[in-house]
Amino acid sequence: MPNREAPAYEFEALGGSNNVYAFVSINDVGYEVRFKPSGYLLPDPVLSDYVYEMVIDLVYNPFTPELPPVDERISTTIALIVHDFFQVRERGMIYICDDSDSRAYARKRLFDRWYNQHIKVGARFTRYEFPIEIDDDGTVYFAALICRLDNPYQVEMYMAFRRLALGEK
Amino acid sequence: MDNATMTPEQQARRERALAFARELMRIKREGQEEIRNDYKNPEVREVIDRLRKRNAQQRSSRL
Secondary structure (H helix, E strand, O other): OOOOOOOOOOEEEEEOOOOEEEEEOOOOOEEEEEEEEOHHHOOOHHHHOOEEEEEEEEEEOOOOOOOOOOOHHHHHHHHHHHHHHOOOOOOEEEEEOOOHHHOHHHHHHHHHHHHHHHHHHHOOEEEEEOOOEEOOOOOEEOEEEEEEOOOOOHHHHHHHHHHHHHOOO | OOHHHOOHHHHHHHHHHHHHHHHHHHHHHHHHHHHHOHHHOHHHHHHHHHHHHHHHHHHHHHO
8 A cells, every 4th residue: 555644635546448437636626646547558458457557637726827735645545446446456557748848857756756755665566677768859758667566567568668668579 | 859869760759749749638638628629418407506505515514
């Protein structure tokens, strides 16, 4: 289980093909976490059923056009949602850091802190980071794959994504 | 290593790796757009409003 330094917000699982979860912060801000099926990227049809990309964003923001205040309970809640999603042990989760405003490095640091604080502590998960790519326009891409340690497809998933990330055929 | 000093094979690998990264980013952007528009979905609106109401009740009960 994640390290619960701050209590999580109540969340609801809406499900659907995108595995949608929702919660509302103390500042009345609504968040959604989605796990979008991304297995079509992989050539192996066995693995492709189990690969998802995690996306987080605001579904209701009373502070618009400003960004809302953040608090520690948000990251605790997202960690609990990730644990819920991983009840199916065969699943793998991809996360890519957004580089809008050229803040990919800052977002990666935040993601690393969140992972170390809330996911790694239970020793039930493992993370593979992929080589950093810098696009012709300067966009920086950081991506990682997270799996349960008892995922029977863990090695195959890692190898498949490693090949893609390295541009191997 | 910049593009000018890469072999054709290295350039091809880099292009394939970038295509993969761009596709991951495209999925992310698509998901963000879906979320930002999801409050228009009655089912989602109902859930968010219910959670907001519960938060407000909890806040008022602490006062």
